[in-house]
Amino acid sequence: MARLALDDVTKEYRDGEMSVVAVEDVSLDVADGEFLVLVGPSGCGKSTTLRMIAGLETITDGEITLDDRSINDVPAQERDIAMVFQSYALYPHKTVRGNMSFGLEESTELSDSDIAETVEETAGMMGIEDLLNRKPGELSGGQQQRVALGRAIVRDPDLFLMDEPLSNLDAKLRAEMRTELQHLQEQLGVTSVYVTHDQTEAMTMGDQIAVLNEGTLQQTGTPLECYHQPNNLFVAGFIGEPSMNFFDGSLEENALVTESLAYSLSPDLRRDIEAGTDLVLGIRPEDVRIDEPRTDGQRFAAEVIVVEPMGNENVIHLRFDDAMAGDEFIVTTEGVPTVSAGDRVDVEFSEAVVHLFDGDSGVAIKNRTLSFSGTPDEVIP
Amino acid sequence: MSQSTPDTNIDVASVVEDVNLRRIGHYTLIIFFLGFFLLPLVTGIMTALKTNEAIARTVPFMPPLGGGFTLANLEYAFSQLSHAFINSLLMAIPATIINVLLASMAAFGLTMVKWRGQLVILILFLIGIFVPYQAVLVPLARFWNNTFPLADMLSPLFAGIPLLQSYHADLVPLIITHVAYGIPICMILFRSYYQSLPNSLVEAAKIDGASITKIYRRIILPISKPMFGVVFIYQFTQIYNEFLFSFTLVSSASSPEAPVTLIIPAIGTSTSGIDFGIRMSAAFLAALPTIILYVAFAEQFAKGLETESG
Numbered sequence: 001m002a003r004l005a006l007d008d009v010t011k012e013y014r015d016g017e018m019s020v021v022a023v024e025d026v027s028l029d030v031a032d033g034e035f036l037v038l039v040g041p042s043g044c045g046k047s048t049t050l051r052m053i054a055g056l057e058t059i060t061d062g063e064i065t066l067d068d069r070s071i072n073d074v075p076a077q078e079r080d081i082a083m084v085f086q087s088y089a090l091y092p093h094k095t096v097r098g099n100m101s102f103g104l105e106e107s108t109e110l111s112d113s114d115i116a117e118t119v120e121e122t123a124g125m126m127g128i129e130d131l132l133n134r135k136p137g138e139l140s141g142g143q144q145q146r147v148a149l150g151r152a153i154v155r156d157p158d159l160f161l162m163d164e165p166l167s168n169l170d171a172k173l174r175a176e177m178r179t180e181l182q183h184l185q186e187q188l189g190v191t192s193v194y195v196t197h198d199q200t201e202a203m204t205m206g207d208q209i210a211v212l213n214e215g216t217l218q219q220t221g222t223p224l225e226c227y228h229q230p231n232n233l234f235v236a237g238f239i240g241e242p243s244m245n246f247f248d249g250s251l252e253e254n255a256l257v258t259e260s261l262a263y264s265l266s267p268d269l270r271r272d273i274e275a276g277t278d279l280v281l282g283i284r285p286e287d288v289r290i291d292e293p294r295t296d297g298q299r300f301a302a303e304v305i306v307v308e309p310m311g312n313e314n315v316i317h318l319r320f321d322d323a324m325a326g327d328e329f330i331v332t333t334e335g336v337p338t339v340s341a342g343d344r345v346d347v348e349f350s351e352a353v354v355h356l357f358d359g360d361s362g363v364a365i366k367n368r369t370l371s372f373s374g375t376p377d378e379v380i381p
Numbered sequence: 382m383s384q385s386t387p388d389t390n391i392d393v394a395s396v397v398e399d400v401n402l403r404r405i406g407h408y409t410l411i412i413f414f415l416g417f418f419l420l421p422l423v424t425g426i427m428t429a430l431k432t433n434e435a436i437a438r439t440v441p442f443m444p445p446l447g448g449g450f451t452l453a454n455l456e457y458a459f460s461q462l463s464h465a466f467i468n469s470l471l472m473a474i475p476a477t478i479i480n481v482l483l484a485s486m487a488a489f490g491l492t493m494v495k496w497r498g499q500l501v502i503l504i505l506f507l508i509g510i511f512v513p514y515q516a517v518l519v520p521l522a523r524f525w526n527n528t529f530p531l532a533d534m535l536s537p538l539f540a541g542i543p544l545l546q547s548y549h550a551d552l553v554p555l556i557i558t559h560v561a562y563g564i565p566i567c568m569i570l571f572r573s574y575y576q577s578l579p580n581s582l583v584e585a586a587k588i589d590g591a592s593i594t595k596i597y598r599r600i601i602l603p604i605s606k607p608m609f610g611v612v613f614i615y616q617f618t619q620i621y622n623e624f625l626f627s628f629t630l631v632s633s634a635s636s637p638e639a640p641v642t643l644i645i646p647a648i649g650t651s652t653s654g655i656d657f658g659i660r661m662s663a664a665f666l667a668a669l670p671t672i673i674l675y676v677a678f679a680e681q682f683a684k685g686l687e688t689e690s691g
Contacts, residue, residue: 054588055588056588075587076584076587076588077590077591079588081588083588086581089579089582091582091585092604102586102589102591106586106589106592107589107590108590
């Protein structure tokens with residue numbers, strides 16, 4: 001059990017005159033027993049951050065503390081951290097039992113019989129007791145994944161690190177393991193940091209998610225916070241599948257004018273924005289209303305390009321009349337699709353659900369208004 | 382050209398003809414090379430088994446018939462070499478083991494552990510490969526004879542060890558020389574293997590709390606088994622067959638510590654000419670240990686690969 005904190009952690013790779021900053025001034029706080037997901041596109045520095053926490057990379061600047069004790073100079077061997085690797089990194093010459101007991105043998109003073117007992121117990125919990133005498137090469141991908149998890153859990157570490165542990169599994173197994181991992185983490189109550197590029201994993205698993213891009217932290221918050229109240233354009237675009245629709249434009253008089261539409265902004269909204277400012281209008285695919293009775297929003301005519309029925313929802317690709325080819329936006333609807341390719345439809349953007357971002361900095365100017373049943377405070381702290 | 386695909390119409394006869402011609406070509410080539418490589422060997426073994434008379438009268442690669450067959454050459458060669466065999470093995474086995482172990486450790490340290498200045502050390506190793514034997518012979522001899530006469534220091538000690546004689550101490554400088562000379566190339570062989578191993582193995586072991594030495598001993602060493610097989614065969618053959626160092630460091634072919642390679646050139650020659658039967662017997666016997674080793678280790682090697690990928 002431990003509380004992990006990163007304070008302005010920076011990692012710079014230097015090669016002679018060249019220097020590449022992989023992680024810049026990242027500060028994170030993971031409470032005891034919390035599940036933090038580090039998410040971002042590949043090359044955003046999330047794995048480097050995790051490896052710095054593990055002690056596999058040195059820190060150029062900043063401080064990492066575990067229970068208020070700085071671990072900057074503590075070697076990986078003495079950090080009492082367990083890690084699950086993307087490639088699993090099981091020792092190929094050892095049996096599952098050997099793999100699981102290795103860490104206990106090396107990092108604890110437990111007797112052989114105690115180790116054996118702990119291993120059996122954990123194997124039972126992970127449902128891999130039948131595999132104990134097999135070698136990793138004889139196991140399927142899913143089984144190897146379980147063993148890799150078991151190897152980390154058996155150590156009963158202060159901190160649990162996972163580097164894209166599910167990315168080598170097929171989609172169905174991945175969804176299963178996602179639930180199981182979450183359940184397991186709750187059961188064990190170990191502080192965990194989980195790295196993934198998959199925003200679905202981030203959304204579903206994390207108590208907190210930290211979105212990284214190009215080495216800098218974009219936002220930390222609960223999954224729903226990041227989804228509904230993104231700090232900036234990057235988070236808005238990264239979180240959510242299909243991703244948010246963006247329309248670049250600028251403020252002219254009382255409307256946001258883009259190539260294909262003019263969206264009038266209420267006086268409240270445009271009060272603080274200078275005329276001529278570059279703006280980006282964002283709207284989530286599920287918030288666009290197609291051919292539905294008009295509410296308070298503004299309507300625009302568009303053409304349906306493609307309809308992808310998924311069963312539970314339909315992904316509809318649309319294009320405004322005077323937009324350039326390829327400049328499509330996406331709308332999702334529930335149930336049976338009511339439109340088909342080639343149809344001309346009216347789409348409605350309600351002001352309550354649109355997001356506005358500064359065109360230059362990408363910072364969010366206005367996020368959607370929330371209207372959940374129940375108190376929003378429960379969902380968004 | 383010879384592959385038929387189901388969706389094209391190919392004249393069956395032409396395909397058959399094509400395949401046959403290719404096959405004939407293949408087999409002719411195989412038989413040619415088989416003969417090319419095996420004939421000298423067969424000739425050598427046949428000559429070893431023939432009396433001098435039979436050697437003079439029969440075709441070299443034909444087996445000895447009737448009275449032409451003899452084991453006397455082999456017996457004589459063996460009696461001449463038996464002593465040298467012990468010397469050779471006493472030198473080559475420890476030298477190879479030390480060499481391979483040190484090379485593997487060096488490769489581990491230079492590939493899987495990060496530390497400052499390792500590039501310089503790696504370059505030194507690389508340079509080590511290209512130092513020609515001939516260039517170091519004289520300094521080497523002077524070093525072991527005058528500067529640091531290790532053999533003289535050790536010989537009283539060796540006299541006290543059962544089964545060893547004081548003259549075996551003369552092999553120690555030879556062993557050290559071979560180890561020093563062999564490490565760079567063996568290190569490179571191990572290095573390429575270690576580079577192919579995922580780095581996450583070492584990282585996982587680190588996080589599991591293992592020290593660098595433990596990681597080597599408990600993870601990397603066992604995983605390197607197949608590579609040990611390969612490097613061991615290679616290096617043993619090198620050291621066992623080596624002539625120049627033995628020639629320089631051992632006083633003469635008649636010294637009691639002379640290894641096989643030093644004696645072979647002198648065996649079977651006399652003022653009355655060359656005795657081919659004895660020479661061939663000696664050559665055949667001298668080659669046996671490396672052949673036996675190869676066969677023995679090849680199996681271990683295959684097994685190693687099996688567990689590795691299995």
